[in-house]
Amino acid sequence: MGPPPDLAPYLSAYYRTDVAPGVDVEDWLPPEEANLRTGEADIYEAVIGDGPMVAVPSAVLSGPTDRVTRLRIAGGTFWGIGLTPAGWARFLRCPVNTMANRFCDIGQSVADPALQAMLDTLRNEGDDIAAAAALITDTFRGLLGEPPEADETIQSVHLALLSEDVSSVADLAELAGMTSRTFERFCPRHFGFTPRVLLRRQRFLRSLGKYMLDPSMKWIGSLDTHYWDQAHFIRDFRTTMNMTPSEFAALPHPISRAAVSVTNANAGVAMQALYHPQRPPESDLGL
Template identity: 45%
Template sequence: MPDRPCLCDTTYIHEGKRAGSTDGDDWIRPVLKQGLADAISTRFFRPSAELAPYFSSYYLIEFAVSPGETVTDWLHPEWANIRFSEDGNWSIGSGGEFHALPPIVGTGPTSRTISFRVNGPTRIWGVGILPRGWVRLMDAPANVMADRTLACTPDSPYAPFAELRERTFGEEPDAIAEAQRIDQTMQELLAIRPPQLDEPRIGSIHRRLFDSELASVTDLAEKIGMSSRSLERICLRAFGFPPKLLLRRQRFLRSLSQYLLDPTQTWIKTLDENYVDQAHFVRDFQKFMGMSPSCYAALEHPVLGSATRTRTITAGAPVQALHRP
């Protein structure tokens, strides 16, 4: 991993259902080396219908590994997330060094990879926050929190989620009951936060990001019917990044997700139609993942490989940033 700044103090931690299921529960065990196939499971749960514009999914990763055994993977760029661990034995890395995380953290929208490590058995829940959810629930603009992971405390920007961990876990593990408690908490949060005036335009921008024919910010602004300046202002506040970077990130993730779904493919077969050539893609890969495609392919992805396939079946999109609002 390349050397990147890691801001570590008391607040900042890092800078840088089966289809047809009636209970919403779905999981698939990944096919991995070293026996991890039987040690890691991923489950995705759909939020209630009224929450769908604001949250992509709730997800549970269970690590039934031996005490002292470590599992490492690399997160791709995504929208904001709240994550919390039952046992707290997890960390994130930058520049090859890993730093312990508190039990519950919030991560703003990201434009670069985050490496993470779990040491020993644990259960980790995550809540994916879409751009409309960010402006509805968060007082800070998304670009201020972009590419940062912070502890969720009552005096942090993630204060609305500070009690989520305590409200979710029970005396015994119960994924369905825990997902229901998360959903109930999100409903309560939305009930006390009024809709924002920009929400309709944020939804329009979000939907247009899925138009693979859009090649420029000018095209996007024309489709939305607003000036480039207004478009950039809303994108920074709700999406975390300027529209040019958002379009570039979507193009990259469309390609990366195809590889994650089928790692037997060559990179050239996964390239989005907007890439000029493979060298163009390699430059984007280096920017967003901090390594070359060949380096990434040589690594095991015990969590993200499984989660991509599971998420496609359950939520209809291989990665969170490709989740249609």
């Protein structure tokens, strides 16, 4: 479900995921922005990038990613809240690059205790969808406070990254009103990655998003206009997802396909990292 208008610049969605008892699912999730998640399951494991999967804490702060997250869940229910870059700056108030491609128990982070209390309540009493949504809204409204000094600039850069017309670091720096050197420092602090990585991630997600919305199309039909050719896209795919597009297409995607369906219904985009904070949600469907 989409956040109310006053929180839309800071939160991309509230979502609930249910995996039936006795059902064991595995998925390979594309890059995303930061999230708060909570839940319990018979099995709840994940890894960002390479390496073995590890147990995920019951209340998690997850930073932005630029690579695949491999996930396995058996029999569980989860709540999550997507954070925009401006949302991280407003509610976490620390450099986001300290959590890029990482997740941790929220109790071991700098998050306000009210966020952990919210996640604990959602985990233990989250069956009433309306009450849970109200709790999330009330908690974040209570933490709004004064916006950080960089709030407007973060939002402007975020909107620029969503535009297919912006293709260079110089364009982004100019929109932010910064020198290239200053902008190279600004982006990791507020977006988790360098400007070049952010542009690469967005063109990749725009392409993958088109395919996820219509898996019947060929990959060549989903390519973003900023790719030189299909080989360029395949290189990006390997770097990001640790596999080829055809290998990805052959795998089951029960979590990501459900998320794509709901994100598209709510926000008109395929993925959280493509969320446009100035686009009003079209529905209140939840996952």
